Amino acid sequence: MENNALLWIILFPLLSSIFIRLYGKGVGRKAVSLIACSSVGVSFVLAVYAVLAFASDHQVQVDHVFLWLRTDQLHTWFRLSLDSLSAVMICVITGVGTLIHVYSTGYMHHEKAFERYFAYLNLFMAMMLILVLADNFLLMFVGWEGVGLCSYLLIGFYYQDHKNADAGKKAFVVNRVGDFAFIVGLLSLFWALGTQAGVWSFDFAVIRDHISSISSVQILGLSAFTFISLMMFIGATGKSAQIPLYVWLPDAMAGPTPVSALIHAATMVTSGIYMICRLSFLFDAAPVTLEVISWIGGLTALFAATMALVQNDIKKVLAYSTVSQLGYMFLACGVGAYASGMFHVVTHAFFKALLFLGAGSVIHACSHEQDMRKMGGLRKSLPITFWIFVIGTLAISGMFPFAGFFSKDEILWQLWNHSKYLWFLAIFTAGLTSFYMFRCLFMTFWGECKLDASSKAALHESPPSMTIPLITLAVLSCVGGWVWWPGFMPLTQFFPHWLESSVIVRHPHGSHFAELLLTALSLLVALGSASMAYVFYVSNISLPQKCGAKCKALYKVFANLYYVDEIYEALFVRPCKSLSKSLSVFDQKYVDGFVNGMSKVLRLVVFIMGSIDRFIVDGLVHFFAYLTKTMGIWVQRIQNGHIQMYLAVLVTGVGFFIALYLGYFGL
Amino acid sequence: MIELGGLHSYLVVGAFLFCAGMACVLLKRNVIHMLMGIELIFNASAINFIAFDHFNSMELSGQLMSGQVMGLFVIVLAAAEAAVALALVLAMFQMIKTPNIDDMSKLKG
Numbered sequence: 173m174e175n176n177a178l179l180w181i182i183l184f185p186l187l188s189s190i191f192i193r194l195y196g197k198g199v200g201r202k203a204v205s206l207i208a209c210s211s212v213g214v215s216f217v218l219a220v221y222a223v224l225a226f227a228s229d230h231q232v233q234v235d236h237v238f239l240w241l242r243t244d245q246l247h248t249w250f251r252l253s254l255d256s257l258s259a260v261m262i263c264v265i266t267g268v269g270t271l272i273h274v275y276s277t278g279y280m281h282h283e284k285a286f287e288r289y290f291a292y293l294n295l296f297m298a299m300m301l302i303l304v305l306a307d308n309f310l311l312m313f314v315g316w317e318g319v320g321l322c323s324y325l326l327i328g329f330y331y332q333d334h335k336n337a338d339a340g341k342k343a344f345v346v347n348r349v350g351d352f353a354f355i356v357g358l359l360s361l362f363w364a365l366g367t368q369a370g371v372w373s374f375d376f377a378v379i380r381d382h383i384s385s386i387s388s389v390q391i392l393g394l395s396a397f398t399f400i401s402l403m404m405f406i407g408a409t410g411k412s413a414q415i416p417l418y419v420w421l422p423d424a425m426a427g428p429t430p431v432s433a434l435i436h437a438a439t440m441v442t443s444g445i446y447m448i449c450r451l452s453f454l455f456d457a458a459p460v461t462l463e464v465i466s467w468i469g470g471l472t473a474l475f476a477a478t479m480a481l482v483q484n485d486i487k488k489v490l491a492y493s494t495v496s497q498l499g500y501m502f503l504a505c506g507v508g509a510y511a512s513g514m515f516h517v518v519t520h521a522f523f524k525a526l527l528f529l530g531a532g533s534v535i536h537a538c539s540h541e542q543d544m545r546k547m548g549g550l551r552k553s554l555p556i557t558f559w560i561f562v563i564g565t566l567a568i569s570g571m572f573p574f575a576g577f578f579s580k581d582e583i584l585w586q587l588w589n590h591s592k593y594l595w596f597l598a599i600f601t602a603g604l605t606s607f608y609m610f611r612c613l614f615m616t617f618w619g620e621c622k623l624d625a626s627s628k629a630a631l632h633e634s635p636p637s638m639t640i641p642l643i644t645l646a647v648l649s650c651v652g653g654w655v656w657w658p659g660f661m662p663l664t665q666f667f668p669h670w671l672e673s674s675v676i677v678r679h680p681h682g683s684h685f686a687e688l689l690l691t692a693l694s695l696l697v698a699l700g701s702a703s704m705a706y707v708f709y710v711s712n713i714s715l716p717q718k719c720g721a722k723c724k725a726l727y728k729v730f731a732n733l734y735y736v737d738e739i740y741e742a743l744f745v746r747p748c749k750s751l752s753k754s755l756s757v758f759d760q761k762y763v764d765g766f767v768n769g770m771s772k773v774l775r776l777v778v779f780i781m782g783s784i785d786r787f788i789v790d791g792l793v794h795f796f797a798y799l800t801k802t803m804g805i806w807v808q809r810i811q812n813g814h815i816q817m818y819l820a821v822l823v824t825g826v827g828f829f830i831a832l833y834l835g836y837f838g839l
Numbered sequence: 840m841i842e843l844g845g846l847h848s849y850l851v852v853g854a855f856l857f858c859a860g861m862a863c864v865l866l867k868r869n870v871i872h873m874l875m876g877i878e879l880i881f882n883a884s885a886i887n888f889i890a891f892d893h894f895n896s897m898e899l900s901g902q903l904m905s906g907q908v909m910g911l912f913v914i915v916l917a918a919a920e921a922a923v924a925l926a927l928v929l930a931m932f933q934m935i936k937t938p939n940i941d942d943m944s945k946l947k948g
Contacts, residue, residue, distance in 0.1 A: 812944060813943075813944025813945065814940070814941060814944055815940060815943070816864070816865050816866075816873075816940060819864060819865055820865050823861060823865070
């Protein structure tokens with residue numbers, strides 16, 4: 173079905189971004205916030221409208237914008253399409269995006285570079301929408317790189333501090349590693365399809381129809397399915413912060429908090445999951461890759477959760493928690509439960525955006541203090557933020573009936589039916605999640621307030637522009653999961669049915685009773701961890717230190733994040749730096765020396781040629797000019813204006829010729 | 840020797856007049872004097888025309904009188920020339936306030 177509304181969903185934020193970047197300074201802050209928020213709001217309305225149109229007939233909507241690349245074999249359109257998967261994504265992106273834009277107008281109120289922030293945030297929205305609406309790989313890659321760029325720009329938003337600029341660079345470079353693998357996978361797929369089936373195309377639909385033709389192809393000793401899907405998964409680990417490329421995400425917290433909420437929690441980092449769901453037909457044909465994905469996802473979930481246990485920076489806790497939750501999603505994809513992964517993407521977008529924005533509200537209130545050890549007892553001075561944070565924490569811990577419960581439980585149930593090891597990994601991580609999130613909650617809102625006097629005096633609840641998005645997200649975190657109830661409850665299972673048309677959906681065959689038991693168990697684990705956190709951080713405050721002293725080695729490993737950054741520093745960064753240093757010496761000594769020598773030779777040649785030009789060529793020209801001028805001066809004297817002189821010459825001449833004539837012919 | 844009353848004696852008078860006129864034109868600084876010299880040259884040519892006419896038509900025993908007509912033309916021409924030249928000289932005089940030909944060198948290259 174043709175539909176031109178899809179392009180407008182992208183165009184509104186894009187045009188707004190361009191406008192704000194060019195003219196934002198001139199039109200004033202109010203206008204900038206209005207334009208930025210309303211452009212995203214309009215695109216949310218359009219997205220909802222398009223999704224409703226899709227829901228009425230379940231026809232994939234296509235918007236042919238223009239023919240982008242055209243060769244003999246390859247016709248690639250700039251074409252957008254809306255199916256059930258991208259419908260879910262655009263609703264989340266534009267919905268959460270709108271709320272975060274509104275929130276940002278309050279949060280960034282004091283910021284000098286207000287316009288720059290909104291221009292980039294809008295650009296991010298446009299790029300993310302291109303990513304999910306693209307109906308071919310090339311266009312998706314445009315979005316894929318575009319969101320990476322915006323992420324870089326926004327992480328380094330406070331670039332005046334060198335550390336923040338470095339964090340941006342780190343994110344960009346680490347992503348580049350993943351993107352490289354992604355391109356390799358993409359081009360291998362293109363090549364394999366082209367040579368095997370004679371189909372040169374990047375379109376998802378075409379690839380899906382012909383994917384079986386490459387089953388016999390081998391690339392580097394692996395089957396084409398395995399190789400291509402592995403490469404694409406590496407791309408996904410870059411964007412979605414999985415082992416081994418997760419290191420950029422915690423550093424990405426250098427950006428403004430709403431950016432962390434939108435880009436580094438709710439939307440961009442889930443694009444890896446989206447890509448895997450989009451290509452579920454390919455990944456499903458590569459069991460080896462799925463195995464790798466599930467283990468990488470599970471280990472990431474576990475390790476990130478342990479690192480989150482010992483963080484003191486409130487945003488860092490949330491950052492590691494994001495990595496951990498993303499691991500959960502990959503875990504689900506890895507066991508072929510793509511729909512469950514996608515479900516967790518949606519609920520996670522709600523409660524993690526809520527938590528980040530809540531943390532932003534806390535940070536805003538505490539005069540930009542991020543260390544939880546200096547907070548405490550904030551629940552009386554920030555009542556709205558407190559309740560919001562409570563809801564977020566309950567949701568992420570998987571408490572019934574908040575959003576996280578449904579998605580996490582679904583994933584656990586799928587894991588149980590696939591592999592008990594993975595299930596154990598996941599439920600252990602769920603316990604850790606509950607523990608560190610309640611730790612964060614208790615450290616921030618319970619106990620004594622340890623802020624210094626001036627910050628304490630400035631303590632204030634956030635303005636409505638921030639609390640209203642927070643309340644909306646809190647409502648979504650409560651009810652967002654109610655679209656996929658566990659199998660033992662006789663309620664709606666809307667979400668998997670919705671996705672069925674575009675993603676492979678599996679329903680596990682275990683009994684309802686087993687599912688009920690497991691659900692109860694996971695709830696118990698979450699509650700147990702929460703109460704343990706209560707003991708540690710509210711009733712017996714000295715306990716954490718005692719524990720820390722007892723397991724010093726473990727604590728140190730956690731606190732130093734498994735030394736991954738140091739290992740990367742030693743393995744990649746330092747060799748790279750010293751290589752560039754020696755290359756730079758080579759460059760300065762030899763390359764520049766050669767160039768300078770050449771320039772000296774050239775200067776000599778030019779000097780000789782210049783002399784020839786100056787003395788011989790110019791000399792000749794000047795000589796003739798001089799000659800003409802001198803002759804002119806001499807001849808000029810004859811024509812002096814005295815008519816008698818002319819006459820005298822005339823008469824003399826005539827007389828001369830007469831004399832000649834007479835002398836010749838005789839008298 | 841030159842026979843008196845013959846063609847040559849007329850030509851000598853004409854040549855003398857011509858030379859006097861030419862000398863006047865070349866050497867006098869006053870424009871009016873130069874114009875007078877030109878008149879002399881005209882008259883020298885008129886004498887030559889008439890003298891040649893007289894003696895040549897006698898030898899050809901015809902009465903063509905063309906030389907004498909040319910003489911009359913020369914007189915008319917002289918009158919016309921005097922009118923035009925004097926007008927020019929007056930206009931020049933009004934401009935540069937002097938009759939001296941050496942000051943009239945504006946048209947030099």
